[in-house]
Amino acid sequence: MADTARHIRAAHQLRILSDALDSGRLGPVRRLVNTLSPAEIGNLLESLPPTRRNVVWGLVDPEDDGEVLLHVGEDVRESLLAEMDPDEIVAALEDLDIDDLAELMDDLPEAVTAEVLRSMDRENRERLEQALSYPEDTAGRLMNPDVVTVRADATVEVVLRYLRLRGELPENTDRLYVANRRHQYLGQVALSDLLTREPSTPINTLIDDAQPAIPVHTPANEVANRFSDHDWISAPVVDENNVLLGRITIDDVVDIIRDQAEHRALGAAGLDEDEDLFASPLRAMRRRSLWLGINLALAFVVASIIGLFEATLEQVVALAVLMPIVASMGGNAGLQAMTLTVRGLALGQLGSSNVRPLMVKEITVGVLNGLLWAVVVAAAAGLWFGSPMLALAIAAAMTINLVFAAAAGVGIPLLLRRMNIDPAIAGSIVVTLFTDAIGFFAFLSMGTLLLVP
Amino acid sequence: MADTARHIRAAHQLRILSDALDSGRLGPVRRLVNTLSPAEIGNLLESLPPTRRNVVWGLVDPEDDGEVLLHVGEDVRESLLAEMDPDEIVAALEDLDIDDLAELMDDLPEAVTAEVLRSMDRENRERLEQALSYPEDTAGRLMNPDVVTVRADATVEVVLRYLRLRGELPENTDRLYVANRRHQYLGQVALSDLLTREPSTPINTLIDDAQPAIPVHTPANEVANRFSDHDWISAPVVDENNVLLGRITIDDVVDIIRDQAEHRALGAAGLDEDEDLFASPLRAMRRRSLWLGINLALAFVVASIIGLFEATLEQVVALAVLMPIVASMGGNAGLQAMTLTVRGLALGQLGSSNVRPLMVKEITVGVLNGLLWAVVVAAAAGLWFGSPMLALAIAAAMTINLVFAAAAGVGIPLLLRRMNIDPAIAGSIVVTLFTDAIGFFAFLSMGTLLLVP
The missing domain is CATH 1.25.60.10 (MgtE N-terminal domain-like)
Structure with a gap:
């Protein structure tokens, strides 16, 4: 655990x-x-x-x-x-x-x-x-604006003397930044190099310029991604003229890295990362009611689809008994495909070039799952109600719904993203609406075809 | 976004x-x-x-x-x-x-x-x-076993000489560890102190022993928590005799910190953190089928509850049309309470002392939400079917279900945890089973009472 x-x-x-x-x-x-x-x-x-x-x-x-x-x-x-x-x-x-x-x-x-x-x-x-x-x-x-800079034309000895004069360094300093007269960022020198090199070594032979500086307007999420992509401990921040403005350290970034995943864990239930476990009930209720209200509206859409089949349901009540099974399996399969897709989007792993292979893979999974569970559910439903036609109806509906669920699980988050709606938050209710609608419609129309005399 | x-x-x-x-x-x-x-x-x-x-x-x-x-x-x-x-x-x-x-x-x-x-x-x-x-x-x-240690009785000058002889330090070294003859951990000295203090300063005046060493058998999750609780960049690792064995740096820990939240985001759909976006369909299907199989079994339990009311459904088909609304609202409200509870458990914020206040808060939220949505849904259903009794039945069922959903959302993850079942994975299907069961039962029994002649 x-x-x-x-x-x-x-x-x-x-x-x-x-x-x-x-x-x-x-x-x-x-x-x-x-x-x-x-x-x-x-x-x-x-x-x-x-x-x-x-x-x-x-x-x-x-x-x-x-x-x-x-x-x-x-x-x-x-x-x-x-x-x-x-x-x-x-x-x-x-x-x-x-x-x-x-x-x-x-x-x-x-x-x-x-x-x-x-x-x-x-x-x-x-x-x-x-x-x-x-x-x-x-x-x-x-960023913290408190940074220590040295000049490229100094030697290790000069820098050591300067540091002793200066006294304490800012917390978590592991490297000094090298800047020119106009305070433009040139590179960095690791404290460990200052300690292990001969005092006469010129700083410009120690400069590490491999780490690019972060422009000051870079979004925090992008900063977090660069830190985790490069295993950085700290990074310099510059303005548009490459003038050194400050320094970001990993401890300020760890929370953002965690929140990127936390956002998906909570967003799927319409909650946000800042929700207080012990918020006042009235406040908690207000926060959650938009989400529940949208869900209610969508549930009425689903109910109206069922309403189309009132005549069928009156004649074959077993359909009413079994229909939540089809919807529930579709919902779960859809959420699995959706969860993977939302993660892929969050990690920047999905773009126009690989959406199709993902769709193909998930639909294949949907077909395989659909066939497997169709057989199982048909056997169980057939035994329960003793009706081969009912078994056939539920098997067909289950297969159809799991295939559509896979397509919806991949397609809906992509669509939401294109509409600038956060798929981590809206994805699960929209996918569930879709799988419920398809599940009820497929099962009840199959039932109408096969079972209504 | x-x-x-x-x-x-x-x-x-x-x-x-x-x-x-x-x-x-x-x-x-x-x-x-x-x-x-x-x-x-x-x-x-x-x-x-x-x-x-x-x-x-x-x-x-x-x-x-x-x-x-x-x-x-x-x-x-x-x-x-x-x-x-x-x-x-x-x-x-x-x-x-x-x-x-x-x-x-x-x-x-x-x-x-x-x-x-x-x-x-x-x-x-x-x-x-x-x-x-x-x-x-x-x-x-x-941990990385590559650590640099110094003696407490040395001076800054001696250490500097030693470091110059030794040459390069291990990557991301920001402090040296102070150990005794038997290599037992005593504390640490920041590189920045070595750079800013006079050469004659004795090391034992610079030792920082505030950071406790991590025992080598500490679980990785606990290591991650200590790093994020204390904003550490690195930490020493010791054996049971306090002998220094190595050093853990934050870049090795960031992935674990992220995975703790990722586990909940993916677990709620029965997926795990290592799932390949482009796994072979057969493999993906196998991975997901246990989850879907359990869901199917639970869906049959729900269907059998509906089956108890076949006679009612035959007479009042509107109940079949509206029943998914009650179940769906309960499911969503339950998942909201559950998501908060699972996060609270993961962050160690829930124990025997505060479960009751959380339960009270969530049930209060459930009552408030229940009453609010009962009115809305009763109005809509009443208008649709023109039946005040039907409106009353769905209002009562909605209130009951949202209250039970809140209790289930808090109680089920706690129960699962006690049974050593990971609530991040099993929570959502069990809560949904519960809210479906209660939702259908409450609505159909209300319907039987109020609507069957």
């Missing part, structure tokens, strides 16, 4: 914490909470129902507040911010890096945003305003 | 490649392919139907073969290995790190495994055998 270890560990913390909360002694809770990393505290807060969440949030070391806010989904973040005074928020954000601060700023009440900006020194304020000037979900928002 | 940028870029490569393949001139294809990183080539190969995949695989620079094999799913890897001679495989694996090699060894034919081991020098063979001695999906398999 994929997540057992984490489950056990986190559930264990949760139980200890819950017992301590029950006992009403907050000292032990505070001690427990503050042994955790900010990401773990975030995970814990997401697991707590609102009342307990607020109690525990009050016990978190104020120094960690900012980092914790970074590690929770947007809905939970909103609920935590609602519990804080403006002063507390300003204090919580004080120690954050510029990129992290920029991420939070969008979620803050406007009065607080102004206060945060006022509380900063001019240099940091300018850097934050700069970061906020880039659109959300782009490289500009992910 | 989550993945548009990657989609555009990769689809573009795919089209160029496809055009070049169509033209039959392989020179441009080879040049294009070899401008890509191994991960990009892997992604590309996964996008190609079998014939083209084999052509392109033959054009990949043999030096990249090993890295490419690492970057494809298991099914595709198998299809690529099947195209290679044993000699080619041995050559492809030559330059890989020990941890990467260990990952591939499990998928190799036994004759090739022996040949690979024979072709290695003794030191590397021993290291590989060591790596293979750890169970799959544990820290032991992820």
Whole structure:
């Protein structure tokens, strides 16, 4: 099972914490909470129902507040911010890096945003305003402007002397960037090279220019893909004139990489990544009702197809009994083809050149599955109702539906994408509408042909 | 849309490649392919139907073969290995790190495994055998045994001299590990500290021992969780006596982090992460048939519930027309609650202490949704069939089903987990069985009560 270890560990913390909360002694809770990393505290807060969440949030070391806010989904973040005074928020954000601060700023009440900006020194304020000037979900928002640059004409010795003078390097620095006078990006030098080469070595012999810099307006998803395609730990960010603006590190990208898959896992049920497990029921209901409303409209379309066959159903009630079987098998087979197609689209593996082979493969799978399950279902239905004609009708309908399901599973996500509708979200209800409609129609029209006297 | 940028870029490569393949001139294809990183080539190969995949695989620079094999799913890897001679495989694996090699060894034919081991020098063979001695999906398999250690009693100057003598450091080294004589792990020193401190600084004043080492038998998922909880770039691995064995870097962990979410996205359709988009139809059919077979059995259970009401259906055929609406709404609402619960379980956010509040919240959502949609569906059905009693029956059934759906969406994944069945895979069919069964039963029994004379 994929997540057992984490489950056990986190559930264990949760139980200890819950017992301590029950006992009403907050000292032990505070001690427990503050042994955790900010990401773990975030995970814990997401697991707590609102009342307990607020109690525990009050016990978190104020120094960690900012980092914790970074590690929770947007809905939970909103609920935590609602519990804080403006002063507390300003204090919580004080120690954050510029990129992290920029991420939070969008979620803050406007009065607080102004206060945060006022509380900063001019240099940091300018850097934050700069970061906020880039659109959300782009490289500009992910980068940290704190980078160390050296000149190509220096030697290792000069650089070492400069670094000792400079003191501490930004967190997770594994390489320095080489830039020219106009601060344009030329390449990078690994810290490990500085350590292993002779002091007299010129920097320009150590420059690694294999890694292209990321343009500042690159979408965050594309940044994540480049990181995972190249196993990067960090990457330089430049403007349109190749001027070095900052540096993105993998820890800022890991969440995006995970969310790309998470988006599909949740989207298929019409949910989004920021959904709070313990949202207020009214809010949760509102969030889900658009999805359910569309589903209801589609269900009426399906019902109206069944309605065409009222006369048949009146005469052969066994059709009503068996018809959900045809629809359900079609739905499942369709979702299998759709899930693969949606993943292929997300990973950029599907384009005009290979849609046809995929369609051919999935339809072949549909035919094979259709024939296999037609035989099984015909045997079972035939035995149950003792009617060979009924068995024939369901076998034919099953084969037809599984073939159409395969085509729909591949075709519908592609169509949705072309219409600029996210197939990860809309795919499953549209495919199910289609397989239900085809399944009921095929079965009931077969039934009308073969069974109505 | 989550993945548009990657989609555009990769689809573009795919089209160029496809055009070049169509033209039959392989020179441009080879040049294009070899401008890509191994991960990009892997992604590309996964996008190609079998014939083209084999052509392109033959054009990949043999030096990249090993890295490419690492970057494809298991099914595709198998299809690529099947195209290679044993000699080619041995050559492809030559330059890989020990941890990467260990990952591939499990998928190799036994004759090739022996040949690979024979072709290695003794030191590397021993290291590989060591790596293979750890169970799959544990820290032991992820780590690279190539680490640089220093002594606590040295000074920065001594270490710098040692590093210059030693030459190149292992890839992605951002810190050195401090160990004692018995090679036990004491802490780490950041390369940036070595660069910024005075040469006379003793190493023991620079040791950072905040990061705990990872025990070698830690499951891979747990390793991934620690990395993402603490924003680590790398971590030391130790045996039960705290002896340093190796080092895990984030690039080896990113794939696991992604797969945790991917597992849920694919599992809900009964697929697994290694499924090949272009698997042979027979293989794909076999893979999916267990899932469809279980679904069929469950669909017959649902049909037998409908069968209980044959007499009612004969008299009120409108019930047969409308019953899929009740089932479909219940299914969707149930999947929403289930998807949230399965994610909560995967993230370790659900334990005995907060299941009840989640259940209460979801049931409240179910009641609210139930009432809302009951009114809508009753109005629509009442208008359609002109029967207030029918409207009342569907309203009651809808409310009942949405409440049960909420309870099932939370309860069934928890129950499955307790039975050691992966809720990410089994959850959706079991929840749907439940909501179908309740939906049909509630609606048809209401119909019998209210509509049968």
